[in-house]
Amino acid sequence: MRAIMVQGAGSNVGKSMLVAGLCRIAARRGLRVAPFKPQNMSNNAAVTSDGGEIGRAQALQALACGVQPHTDMNPVLLKPETDVGSQVVVQGKRIATVKARDYAALKPRLLESVLESFNRLKAQYDLVIVEGAGSPAEVNLRKGDIANMGFAVAADVPVILAGDIDRGGVIAQMVGTRTVLASEDEAMIAGFLINKFRGDPSLFDDGYAMIEVQTGWHGFGVLPYFPDASKLPAEDALDLPKRSGGKGLRVVCLGLSRIANFDDLDPLAQEEGVDLSVLLAGEPIPGDADLVIIPGSKSTRGDLAYVRAQGWDIDLLAHVRRGGHVLGICGGYQMLGQEVIDPEGLEGTAGTEKGLGLLDVQTRMTADKRLTQVRALHVPSGLEVDGYEIHIGRTEGPDCARPFAMIGDQADGAISADGRIVGSYLHGMFTDDAFRRAYLAGFGVQSAGQSYGAVVEETLDKLADHMDAYLDVDGLLALAR
Missing domain, CATH: 3.40.50.880 (Class I glutamine amidotransferase (GATase) domain)
Incomplete structure (x- = not known):
């Protein structure tokens, strides 16, 4: 049974969307595939068929796989209640509300639950595609980490690092991440990709080559901006549209x-x-x-x-x-x-x-x-x-x-x-x-008559086509172990 992990060189680089697209691609190739996110922080949750809750992004990724959402797909969910405290949900059930400074004490116990859920998924599916949280470059949080490299090392899952060129500074994101990672963590990175490019991707050829030289990592492609991303359910409140553009x-x-x-x-x-x-x-x-x-x-x-x-x-x-x-x-x-x-x-x-x-x-x-x-x-x-x-x-x-x-x-x-x-x-x-x-x-008001579910399914297919066209998906999936 195989797994691969997508981590980001920063927050909101498009990890959730990338995993959803890879899930749909793998499912269309006949693989039994499941999504997994060790730890998520979101107040946008989905109710699962087994009576628990997980992050909404993992529910969307499960849809992309053609499977029912399950609490094992997101074993640790943090739901912020204040600026300094969150409700902690483990394998679908609330166990406590803790302050951020006290959360570290829970992590050793939480890693056990994370690995338990991950191993159950690996036993059921041909491929598990894992999404990281935040960035592994936040090395101040590495001790006790269960979301990024702490999980990757513990579960021996190879990592693809995604960068967001739309925000600028993507070369520094990649090279800087390589610089601050400990050797054990850096060894888990099997390659990188660039997300959200606007315009002609060939204009970034020199920058892309520079990242390869400076990091020693293999590049799996530059993915142009996917304009239909707004048709998929957003997980982060920062992605909410300020105005839909409709009239009436x-x-x-x-x-x-x-x-x-x-x-x-x-x-x-x-x-x-x-x-x-x-x-x-x-x-x-x-x-x-x-x-x-x-x-x-x-x-x-x-x-x-x-x-x-x-x-x-x-x-x-x-x-x-x-x-x-x-x-x-x-x-x-x-x-x-x-x-x-x-x-x-x-x-x-x-x-x-x-x-x-x-x-x-x-x-x-x-x-x-x-x-x-x-x-x-x-x-x-x-x-x-x-x-x-x-x-x-x-x-x-x-x-x-x-x-x-x-x-x-x-x-x-x-x-x-x-x-x-x-x-x-x-x-x-x-x-x-x-x-x-x-x-x-x-x-x-007369509805346009479209099926919302059909729009989401069609958008997932378009996302898979988009990623297949611009990324070396075969090479990326071949890394899974």
């Missing part, structure tokens, strides 16, 4: 400081009849907004304070007075209520936070976390809709008598008496094409 229904999403599962927006962003924008700190909710979405959050109470700091609470009241609509999803739904009660301090210091008061409900935070894929019945339209739940807390109140959806015999969400304020725990609702069409029709 004006949809505004609040860019929360701990925004989570923001790929809920992707299907809307691809609708030509929807003008979707994500507000940044300090930007007011525009007066011409038709719909304001308050998305998921990893820290509902913390983001309530953030909403007030931006003045969005006042803007929301004005928006509602103008006849505008509001949709709160998961943490956004909790914020819409009268208060968020956290007696155990699950989101910081124990206490109660006043909500936005737009729905007559209240939320009590509870330690048990709901992680499940669901098929629900949307009450207003009578349509069935596929989605998933990933949250702590239970929400109750008079407005729950008008539920958004029914999941079996359980009610989900709440709708205000006038129907303009809606809250739901259901993530992924807009990926359901029939529901999205009906939802937009309620605003007088």
Whole structure:
């Protein structure tokens, strides 16, 4: 059984996309292939078939492989709750919330779980394609590392180093990484590639040759910028489009400081009849907004304070007075209520936070976390809709008598008496094409009629074709051991 690892000379160099493309290429060549990321840091998570959660990027990579997402594909997931602390999820389940300085003490135990999951995947598949995190050049973090070279050395997996030329300084990225790595780690690097080149790749021939000479590494090609990358679910909130470019229904999403599962927006962003924008700190909710979405959050109470700091609470009241609509999803739904009660301090210091008061409900935070894929019945339209739940807390109140959806015999969400304020725990609702069409029709907007799932599949195929055309993929895959 074989494996190969893609690491980056810096953060956000396109590792997730490169692994997804390699996964699709390998699957199309008849290999049983699986993705793997030892440690991920993201609040954009996916619910797996085995009842856990992993990074959204690994779920996309599993789709590229043609397999179901599994918790072994991302055994350690860090979900930031504050600037100095994160929830630690191991093999799909939350085990603790720790500060960054205390996380190092957990790593020896976490490496055992990482190798356990990796070896299980290797036993089931012909090829495992591994994604690193951040950069191995962060040698100050090498001790106890489980994300990059610490894993590569422990599991004996050869590494391809990817550089991002779009940001500039890619020669320094590559040569500098070679310079700071310890000899044991440098020996794991089997070659490099350059990502996100704009223009004629031959113009970088001299720079490419310089990297080969200065590092002694073999180059596997220069990959031109892939313009359709925006059609794939983004993992990093920094990649959220500030404006979708559509025309028609004006949809505004609040860019929360701990925004989570923001790929809920992707299907809307691809609708030509929807003008979707994500507000940044300090930007007011525009007066011409038709719909304001308050998305998921990893820290509902913390983001309530953030909403007030931006003045969005006042803007929301004005928006509602103008006849505008509001949709709160998961943490956004909790914020819409009268208060968020956290007696155990699950989101910081124990206490109660006043909500936005737009729905007559209240939320009590509870330690048990709901992680499940669901098929629900949307009450207003009578349509069935596929989605998933990933949250702590239970929400109750008079407005729950008008539920958004029914999941079996359980009610989900709440709708205000006038129907303009809606809250739901259901993530992924807009990926359901029939529901999205009906939802937009309620605003007088005709959907383009495209299948979101088909767009993602087509884009993965285009990405594989793109990589096959410009990279020495055969040589790269031949390195796996």
